[in-house]
Amino acid sequence: MKKKYIVKSLLAALAVVLILTGCASNGGSKKNDTEGSSKGSGVVNVFTARHYDIDFAMFDEFEKKTGITVNEIKGTAEELVERMKREGESSEADLFITVDGGVLNYAKESGVLQPIESETINGNVPAELREKENHWVALASRARVIVYAKDRVTPDQLSTYEALTDEKWKGKVLARSSSNLYNQSLVASLIELNGEEQTLEWSKGIVANFSRDPEGGDRDQAKAIVAGIGDVAIMNTYYVGQMLHSKDAEEVKVAENVGIFFPNQETTGTHLNISGIGLAAHAKNKDNALKLIEYMTSKEGQEMLTNGSFEFPTNPTAELPELLKGWGEFKKQSIDYAQLGVHNKKATELLNKAAWK
Known part of the structure; x- marks a missing residue:
């Protein structure tokens, strides 16, 4: 299924909502598609302040493997957090991605994240690279x-x-x-x-x-x-x-x-600083969101990320590019x-x- 790239604009919030609605109708359903996700279908809406080509490539690969469509809503971290706060339970956000540990802490303190409950993710990312209450985990450092x-x-x-x-x-x-x-x-x-x-x-x-x-x-x-x-x-x-x-x-x-x-x-x-990902407090596609975090923190996902961005992987099993090894x-x-x-x-x-x- 082709990815829907959604351009973020706080000055046109209504238009963004309409775009998301259109994406959902093309993807099957806007409701929490837990039944669909178990069959490898549905959507996950990612609010991201990272704008790296390798992230887009990872989302493409995830879609190919799972059939889950990744919708990206882009903006600055501050804009995205404020939008999530303002929209509350009606927010379309399933995941929040940004750089900087301080910004991730700000998102947690703003009440827009919930704990990530996944033994797979806990196994992928060492405790020192996870928020102490699991509101976010590091993707790269x-x-x-x-x-x-x-x-x-x-x-x-x-x-x-x-x-x-x-x-x-x-x-x-x-x-x-x-x-x-x-x-x-x-x-x-x-x-x-x-x-x-x-x-x-x-x-x-x-x-x-x-x-x-x-x-x-x-x-x-x-x-x-x-x-x-x-x-x-x-x-x-x-x-x-x-x-x-x-x-x-x-x-x-x-x-x-x-x-x-x-x-x-x-x-x-x-x-050292980090890029990290958090689970949105009102995620409507929670199962799909957890699947995407699991993929992005897996050995395969981490090797793809580090070879594309030259950041350090957070999964210790990931093989480093030769440059980083050097x-x-x-x-x-x-x-x-x-x-x-x-x-x-x-x-x-x-x-x-x-x-x-």
């Missing part, structure tokens, strides 16, 4: 690391996030803006580990060592390194993997000229991902105080 110019920096010159404030990095550090959630969550993790005062001083030290005002995304930081604008950048690992496998020859060239360093291996470990094992921060949300407001305040633009 990503490390926020130090990326460096291979021709100007050697790994033995690097050590910790904190060391990037040293005088030797004056005018050599690159990063995205303070409005970027990845940076906010990194700072939130440092607040959890080191406290507010120390984290504020770190933020000021990073700002003092910037080679330019923050601009662009993670890929732009790598490009700036190769252009000689800076020597080191704070980036997520998967961007380097995606650039190395890009159809754009210039992106490949950039990625080939930067190295990845996992900081804080002798101290608190490298900052990066080797590394020590990870040991914190509750929910704390990224708890400390987000304070992290934003500290970044503003530090004049991190």
Whole structure:
């Protein structure tokens, strides 16, 4: 059955509802199709803030295996959560997918998720990558690391996030803006580990060592390194993997000229964040929703995901792509991902105080 791609728009909520109604009529039924799902049919409505091609490919594969149609409703995480809150029991959402542990915690605290009850999922995803009451589970993780110019920096010159404030990095550090959630969550993790005062001083030290005002995304930081604008950048690992496998020859060239360093291996470990999935509080296609989570967290699903996105799989049985194997094992921060949300407001305040633009 062909997938129905549904374009999300909060400004046209009624139109979206009508579209969903049309999808349901084409797919068979809008009611909770538990009888149909047992026969490998029906639908599952996924509210997603992830917009990666590999996700779409996974949904296609799931449809082929089960006959269950995946309807995607896209938007920002905040928009989707607010819509689910507003619509309450009438919400079409069966699943919610987003990036960042703090955002997943926000969804739970907003009352739009319910516990995921599946021994299969519990077996696929380790406890530390599941919310303590099972309101969400991680689909993938990503490390926020130090990326460096291979021709100007050697790994033995690097050590910790904190060391990037040293005088030797004056005018050599690159990063995205303070409005970027990845940076906010990194700072939130440092607040959890080191406290507010120390984290504020770190933020000021990073700002003092910037080679330019923050601009662009993670890929732009790598490009700036190769252009000689800076020597080191704070980036997520998967961007380097995606650039190395890009159809754009210039992106490949950039990625080939930067190295990845996992900081804080002798101290608190490298900052890790997640992409995750939660079961909607009023899911009308609950059985189908659980089947999709089970597939996405299975060995097969996880290998498909990591080979497409170069994020780290959360199922420990999944085989890593050769690139990720080459990066080797590394020590990870040991914190509750929910704390990224708890400390987000304070992290934003500290970044503003530090004049991190």
